[in-house]
Amino acid sequence: METPLAQPDPEDKDWTFVLDRPCPECGFAAADVDVTDLPDLVLAATAPWAQVLAGPNATVRPAPQVWSPLEYACHVRDVLRVFSGRVELIRTQDDPLFPNWDQDATAIEDRYWEQDPAVVAAELHHAARAISADWADVRADEWSRPGTRSNGSKFTLDTLGRYFLHDITHHLIDVGVH
16 A cells, blocks of 8 residues: 555644643543553553454544554554653663654654554554563652653653653544543
8 A cells, every 4th residue: 555645744742741731632630640550551551452453444544634543553552662662761871862753754664554453453462561561660769760852851750651651541532442
């Protein structure tokens, strides 16, 4: 399949606001998250993807510039992988600068729309279990360790976890899972 003619507009919203106030779109409230619950919360937030990807419309875009459930699932899988790397960086380096990740370029380069939903479901499950284990290994004295995103946004392991959980939770709303 060729690249879909209409690509979603590049994401340029600074979603770090969810650390200060609930998301107006999905209602996620980062302040309500106990970061020590992240291992279980990650698994709960990613569990619905197997069913979404097994559905008959998994590869269908609801509108030309809106990702299909498959494309959203590929993005969530990659968010899990990228953030696993960021957790590792914060835990092993002093105030690391995270490598830039262009999620829109990744979607095109990796041809999200052509990936096999069953394979993506398995990869997403594996990535969720891996980062869940990463969060489970965080010691109490590590939650305040800092790291910086390439755009200058500052995080601690605590705020990174809350921000990350919003990302993977929010995309369930995008595919109609409430």
